Amino acid sequence: xxxxxxxxxxxxxxxxxxxxxxxxxxxxxxxxxxxxxxxxxxxxxxxxxxxxxxxxxxxxxxx
Numbered sequence: 001x002x003x004x005x006x007x008x009x010x011x012x013x014x015x016x017x018x019x020x021x022x023x024x025x026x027x028x029x030x031x032x033x034x035x036x037x038x039x040x041x042x043x044x045x046x047x048x049x050x051x052x053x054x055x056x057x058x059x060x061x062x063x
Contacts, residue, residue, distance in 0.1 A: 009034065 006023040010031075019034035023041075029049040032041035044052070055061055 007032070007037070 007021040008023070010020040010022045021032050021034045021037070023030045023032075025043065027046050028043050029046060030041045030043045033039060
């Protein structure tokens with residue numbers, strides 16, 4: 001997983017303590033819960049991550 005210095009709060013996280021942190025990896029993105037930084041992180045290929053962010057921008061995931 002990425003070095004501790006590479007993690008940043010996602011711009012899509014809210015202003016409360018429920019934050020997702022993101023780290024850019026070569027050809028991928030890793031995500032973790034900021035409240036549990038030592039827990040497992042999820043890694044996604046860059047193309048899948050871009051598709052997800054596009055869906056968020058388009059409100060495709062609204063209930």
